[in-house]
Amino acid sequence: MNGTFKLLLASVALCAAVSPGGLWAESGGVAPGVVDAYVKGTWKTPAEGWQARIDQDETQRICSLSRNQPSKADFAAILAREKASVVMPADGNVLGKWEDGEKVAQIGTGGQFSDSATGPRGGNCYACHQMARRELSYGTLGPSLEDYGKIRKFAAAEATATYTKIYNAQSILPCSNMPRFGHNKFLSEQQIKDVTAYLFDPASPVNK
Ligand code: HEC
Incomplete structure (x- = not known):
């Protein structure tokens, strides 16, 4: 869970x-x-590098003020701004290693004062999503992502859209409750690739 x-x-x-x-x-x-x-x-006394995470950006400010119900005009403005800010992988490949992506999905540390600055950092996806069937504990704030790649026929275009979603959830749904992992530089490009593979690799437990 990130600071914002x-x-x-x-x-x-x-x-x-x-x-x-x-x-x-x-x-x-x-x-x-x-x-x-x-x-x-x-x-x-925010820790070094935290000030930017404490100051809300324009998108988050509008979402807070409107209680996540932006006007039509604000919705369109957020969508355009957040879409424009997405940085896709330079090598054009959105899929990493699902085994590493599983760790990204499971680990929830890295965003708190008490966490080590060099320690493991994760997306805490399971806090909000069901993913692999074998995982017994998960939150339900977000939809189930079980069989995510399988349902989408492992299509390359779907994987690219999913990378974008994880990089910046609000580039697809303004005022989404899902953190903007890449946008806020909370997860690295490699971590986002890995967790995209966790959703899209046919061998991943998400699709078993
Ligand atoms: C704080 C809760 C929260 C966390 C943590 C979270 N998500 Fe989400 N996610 C949501 C919500 C709520 C939605 C539905 C609204 C939306 O589409 O933005 C969603 C939607 C999605 C979708 C689109 C689902 C669809 O069918 O369109 C994907 C893919 C996704 N999340 C992946 C992830 C991954 C991968 C992680 C971890 C890196 C993650 N989420 C972490 C709350 C969360």
Whole structure:
């Protein structure tokens, strides 16, 4: 889970605290700027390189303000901006090693203060998705990805679209709850290739 996502959760929790179930407009007179300053104040000494993760970008700002319900115009603007920011692999190959991708899917460390800066970093995909049938524990915030490649006939175009989705979920669905792993430089190009292979390799347990 990345910093932006945690910040979003923190903001949502805080907003709920000042105004149970309310929207910004009903927040009992607490201006978004006040809430923003409070949240920022709780991060007095961010670790090196963390400042950019604490500052919301324009896309996340609109998603927070609209409670993930952007206007039609904002939806189109986010889609265009996020699509334009996607960086595809230079060698044109979106598939890595599924065995390494499985680790990316399972590991949830790397995004917290207490985590080692050099330690393993993962996408924590299982926190939100069912993937391989043999994995017993998974979250359900995202759809099941069981048989993901098989259902898509292992088509190359589908694999490319999936790499894009994992690189930047919002380039396909603005204000998605899925972290923007490549966009936020949380996962490396190789890790995204590996986890795409985990979904698309016929030998991967996802497709067994
Ligand atoms: C915090 C929860 C969360 C995490 C972590 C997460 N996802 Fe998602 N994901 C979602 C949600 C919610 C959706 C559905 C909305 C959307 O399409 O953006 C989704 C959609 C997807 C889709 C598109 C599914 C479809 O049928 O169109 C793929 C592929 C995917 N996720 C892969 C991954 C991979 C791989 C990882 C780990 C690197 C991951 N997700 C981590 C929440 C998450």
